[in-house]
Amino acid sequence: xxxxxxxxxxxxxxxxxxxxxxxxxxxxxxxxxxxxxxxxxxxxxxxxxxxxxxxxxxxxxxxxxxxxxxxxxxxxxxxxxxxxxxxxxxxxxxxxxxxxxxxxxxxxxxxxxxxxxxxxxxxxxxxxxxxxxxxxxxxxxxxxxxxxxxxxxxxxxxx
Amino acid sequence: xxxxxxxxxxxxxxxxxxxxxxxxxxxxxxxxxxxxxxxxxxxxxxxxxxxxxxxxxxxxxxxxxxxxxxxxxxxxxxxxxxxxxxxxxxxxxxxxxxxxxxxxxxxxxxxxxxxxxxxxxxxxxxxxxxxxxxxxxxxxxxxxxxxxxxxxxxxxxxxxxxxxxxxxxxxxxxxxxxxxxxxxxxxxxxxxxxxxxxxxxxxxxxxxxxxxxxxxxxxxxxxxxxxxxxxxxxxxxxxxxxxxxxxxxxxxxxxxxxxxxxxxxxxxxxxxxxxxxxxxxxxxxxxxxxxxxxxxxxxxxxxxxxxxxxxxxxxxxxxxxxxxxxxxxxxxxxxxxxxxxxxxxxxxxxxxxxxxxxxxxxxxxxxxxxxxxxxxxxxxxxxxxxxxx
Numbered sequence: 001x002x003x004x005x006x007x008x009x010x011x012x013x014x015x016x017x018x019x020x021x022x023x024x025x026x027x028x029x030x031x032x033x034x035x036x037x038x039x040x041x042x043x044x045x046x047x048x049x050x051x052x053x054x055x056x057x058x059x060x061x062x063x064x065x066x067x068x069x070x071x072x073x074x075x076x077x078x079x080x081x082x083x084x085x086x087x088x089x090x091x092x093x094x095x096x097x098x099x100x101x102x103x104x105x106x107x108x109x110x111x112x113x114x115x116x117x118x119x120x121x122x123x124x125x126x127x128x129x130x131x132x133x134x135x136x137x138x139x140x141x142x143x144x145x146x147x148x149x150x151x152x153x154x155x156x157x158x159x
Numbered sequence: 160x161x162x163x164x165x166x167x168x169x170x171x172x173x174x175x176x177x178x179x180x181x182x183x184x185x186x187x188x189x190x191x192x193x194x195x196x197x198x199x200x201x202x203x204x205x206x207x208x209x210x211x212x213x214x215x216x217x218x219x220x221x222x223x224x225x226x227x228x229x230x231x232x233x234x235x236x237x238x239x240x241x242x243x244x245x246x247x248x249x250x251x252x253x254x255x256x257x258x259x260x261x262x263x264x265x266x267x268x269x270x271x272x273x274x275x276x277x278x279x280x281x282x283x284x285x286x287x288x289x290x291x292x293x294x295x296x297x298x299x300x301x302x303x304x305x306x307x308x309x310x311x312x313x314x315x316x317x318x319x320x321x322x323x324x325x326x327x328x329x330x331x332x333x334x335x336x337x338x339x340x341x342x343x344x345x346x347x348x349x350x351x352x353x354x355x356x357x358x359x360x361x362x363x364x365x366x367x368x369x370x371x372x373x374x375x376x377x378x379x380x381x382x383x384x385x386x387x388x389x390x391x392x393x394x395x396x397x398x399x400x401x402x403x404x405x406x407x408x409x410x411x412x413x414x415x416x417x418x419x420x421x422x423x424x425x426x427x428x429x430x431x432x433x434x435x436x437x438x439x440x441x442x443x444x445x446x447x448x449x450x451x452x453x454x455x456x457x458x459x460x461x462x463x464x465x466x467x468x469x470x471x472x473x474x475x476x477x478x479x480x481x482x483x484x485x486x487x488x489x490x491x492x493x494x495x496x497x498x499x500x501x502x503x504x505x506x507x508x509x510x511x512x513x514x515x516x517x518x519x520x521x522x523x524x525x526x527x528x529x530x531x532x533x534x535x536x537x538x539x540x541x542x543x544x545x546x547x548x
Contacts, residue, residue: 152197
């Protein structure tokens with residue numbers, strides 16, 4: 001039932017009790033459905049969306065474009081696996097177009113990220129070229145606009 | 160010094176200020192309040208609709224339109240009303256684009272009501288009808304609808320309110336503040352009371368897209384009703400466009416041709432930018448309505464079940480985005496209840512008597528808020544209810 005998934009995608013903290021009322025279903029059914037989704041790997045996890053710029057954590061992120069020579073039989077999978085096992089790599093996509101893999105990397109400083117690319121990624125056999133783009137400002141992520149505070153601007157005219 | 164008492168007209172002077180002004184002043188002076196008072200959607204207008212407004216400005220659409228509104232928009236309103244509610248109005252002479260549903264109500268009343276006419280208003284209701292009737296010199300005749308009738312207007316109540324002076328019945332369903340609706344089965348006996356009379360109906364259908372579980376039925380679709388009915392509606396609630404102030408009013412030509420005179424001298428035409436945005440809304444906004452409606456419906460179920468589980472009696476609303484729980488068991492008036500809740504728990508709700516005396520004993524709670532917001536409010540209301548139960 002995709003409505004349940006959509007609600008959870010918007011707000012992973014909704015409890016089965018809340019969801020059951022909102023969707024007009026038994027709590028037990030909701031629990032079972034969530035359980036199933038988790039077992040089937042449809043729901044992979046629950047995370048908070050954090051604007052690190054508002055904290056004192058030193059933080060940069062970058063998008064690395066990689067061009068790669070695919071390997072016989074395994075295509076891009078083998079090299080992708082080697083890359084995504086690094087905890088610094090936050091996301092990894094195989095792309096159509098002028099490069100092959102898009103890697104999102106997080107680190108404390110630009111230097112740290114650059115070194116990671118130079119020392120860990122670039123030397124891999126299959127890598128033809130790398131191109132690093134640092135994120136300067138995150139405007140919107142996962143459907144949430146960053147930086148905007150939730151202020152209720154609705155005029156409270158009496159009724 | 161000029162004597163203002165000689166300047167201000169008695170009609171304006173005698174409009175009663177909202178009885179709960181004091182309550183709202185109090186609310187505004189307080190910080191960290193979780194408010195459930197707002198009577199408008201929390202969604203922003205869908206982007207494609209805003210874009211259409213912006214594009215019209217870029218293209219230099221900055222002139223008056225014809226008094227009734229652009230022909231394109233009137234065509235679209237006509238098609239929309241046929242598509243969604245089975246209503247049939249000619250774009251040429253039966254539809255006027257107005258400055259929100261509010262102007263639609265105002266010009267309807269001003270076109271129909273003469274001094275001394277009686278206007279029947281089922282209460283509790285939105286606050287504008289009574290003063291507008293009085294400004295037109297009419298006499299509001301209030302019917303107190305009852306919670307045990309799910310706040311619907313009954314034919315018996317209507318019949319007993321009719322006199323030879325009755326000119327107009329205002330039918331505000333889906334209802335603000337109760338969330339009540341009138342189904343076809345509810346409307347038929349009302350229509351039956353009116354059929355052989357010269358009484359007109361002003362059907363305020365601004366919440367017509369927000370009914371849950373069943374589709375809204377307009378009284379104008381019932382046999383013999385179209386000829387006497389004025390349908391007032393707008394874009395505010397259906398498309399989350401409150402700030403645009405754009406609505407429309409539909410009536411048989413004989414009525415509409417007179418309404419357009421009031422409209423053209425008071426307003427000229429509805430804002431042009433907003434008409435272009437509204438056009439886009441009606442052309443490509445059905446999915447937006449569906450999305451927002453589903454969202455409201457979930458919140459509705461959430462808040463009704465939440466209120467009931469903490470022991471607040473709550474009639475099941477089937478339309479709009481309000482619940483109207485009964486708080487009469489607490490030994491307080493609605494205002495005392497709302498004020499104490501605000502002072503002690505920092506939650507703001509609207510006392511029911513703001514919508515007429517018969518709203519006493521209830522309170523209006525809006526669920527045009529995120530589930531998270533509602534959930535925090537419910538926690539506080541629960542501890543309040545426990546303390547005073």
